[in-house]
Amino acid sequence: MSEAEKKAKLMIQKLDQLRGKIPPELFKSLRKELQKLEKEAREADANLAVRNLQKEIERLRQSLSSVSQTPKITILSPQAGIKVKHGEKLEIKWETAGFLGEKLKIILFKHGHYYREIVTVQTDAGSYAWTISQNLSPDGDYQITLWDPATNAVSFSEFFSIIE
Numbered sequence: 476m477s478e479a480e481k482k483a484k485l486m487i488q489k490l491d492q493l494r495g496k497i498p499p500e501l502f503k504s505l506r507k508e509l510q511k512l513e514k515e516a517r518e519a520d521a522n523l524a525v526r527n528l529q530k531e532i533e534r535l536r537q538s539l540s541s542v543s544q545t546p547k548i549t550i551l552s553p554q555a556g557i558k559v560k561h562g563e564k565l566e567i568k569w570e571t572a573g574f575l576g577e578k579l580k581i582i583l584f585k586h587g588h589y590y591r592e593i594v595t596v597q598t599d600a601g602s603y604a605w606t607i608s609q610n611l612s613p614d615g616d617y618q619i620t621l622w623d624p625a626t627n628a629v630s631f632s633e634f635f636s637i638i639e
Contacts, residue, residue: 483513555633576625
């Protein structure tokens with residue numbers, strides 16, 4: 476109960492103590508006005524509560540919206556320690572979440588640095604079979620990187636090896 480509603484109730488109680496001591500028409504008129512004020516205070520409290528609730532719902536909606544829209548790429552394979560030979564296919568798999576662009580770039584890293592771009596694929600493809608070319612030197616320090624140029628979301632695979 477708000478302060479305004481409490482005051483209106485208290486004034487009604489005090490007015491009730493004056494019943495019979497003031498003219499009946501004046502009593503009825505004052506009581507009616509005080510009851511009207513009490514009702515308005517109650518409705519104002521309800522309206523304020525509804526407005527506050529609407530603001531909180533909007534704040535939560537925006538928070539949830541921003542969480543669900545955060546772009547994310549998760550590389551499922553290659554996994555750590557995979558060994559692949561020249562001429563073999565390496566299955567690159569990924570999952571995405573949030574709002575990403577239409578295309579991803581699959582990039583090869585070597586020793587933690589950009590080595591070369593492999594291909595550009597549709598974001599929702601979820602996988603790509605890459606044939607290991609003969610011109611890549613045998614090494615155990617390769618990584619696949621998926622990058623979305625539209626959002627700058629990026630993900631690195633575990634290290635894998637290319638062997639002869």
